[in-house]
Amino acid sequence: MDTNRLSATLEKALNAQMTNEAHNAQIYLAYASWASEKGYDGIANFLFRHANEERTHMMKFLEYILKRGGKVTVTAIPGPGDNPKSVNDCFEKVYTSEVENTRRIYALVDASMAEKDWATYNFMQWFVNEQIEEETLAMDLLSKIKVAGGADAKDTALYALDADLGKKPDDAQLAQDATVENP
Ligand SMILES: [Fe+2]
Numbered sequence: 001m002d003t004n005r006l007s008a009t010l011e012k013a014l015n016a017q018m019t020n021e022a023h024n025a026q027i028y029l030a031y032a033s034w035a036s037e038k039g040y041d042g043i044a045n046f047l048f049r050h051a052n053e054e055r056t057h058m059m060k061f062l063e064y065i066l067k068r069g070g071k072v073t074v075t076a077i078p079g080p081g082d083n084p085k086s087v088n089d090c091f092e093k094v095y096t097s098e099v100e101n102t103r104r105i106y107a108l109v110d111a112s113m114a115e116k117d118w119a120t121y122n123f124m125q126w127f128v129n130e131q132i133e134e135e136t137l138a139m140d141l142l143s144k145i146k147v148a149g150g151a152d153a154k155d156t157a158l159y160a161l162d163a164d165l166g167k168k169p170d171d172a173q174l175a176q177d178a179t180v181e182n183p
């Protein structure tokens, strides 16, 4: 008796997204290592923590596929690509990859809606929310490096930015979470 509650299409797409979250973890690991090599320990720490977060996203997909009676297919993980050329380049690459990930999440929402697979549609809403958080975080990095001088940031400004990022919380402050008491 077939107890797979996922269509072949969605099973494949969810597996692909599971691998893409692992790919994102590889990206953060590579950039964190690059930052550490360059002496930016605060940035490295922030990116290492974020790599772990991407890994938990991967596990969420894996567990969901299993829970729905689907088949998990663990494949090779695509590499992270070239190392950043500068802190500015690093943050731009982080932003680009988060926006690309959001595009993929939305495609999965579209696919689950087209099939009226409301369980998957509901599961995906967590990721829709999470991507707001991830994009806010990436935009925050871009505004910080812009203040520090962007592509022309001087060493002293980068030093301050690095110290600041070491203390940065993992989650971004979101407008949707603000209240009258805690704006
Ligand atoms: Fe993710």
Ligand SMILES: [Fe+2]
Pocket (backbone or CB within 6 Å): 024, 054, 098, 101, 134
């Ligand atoms: Fe992410």
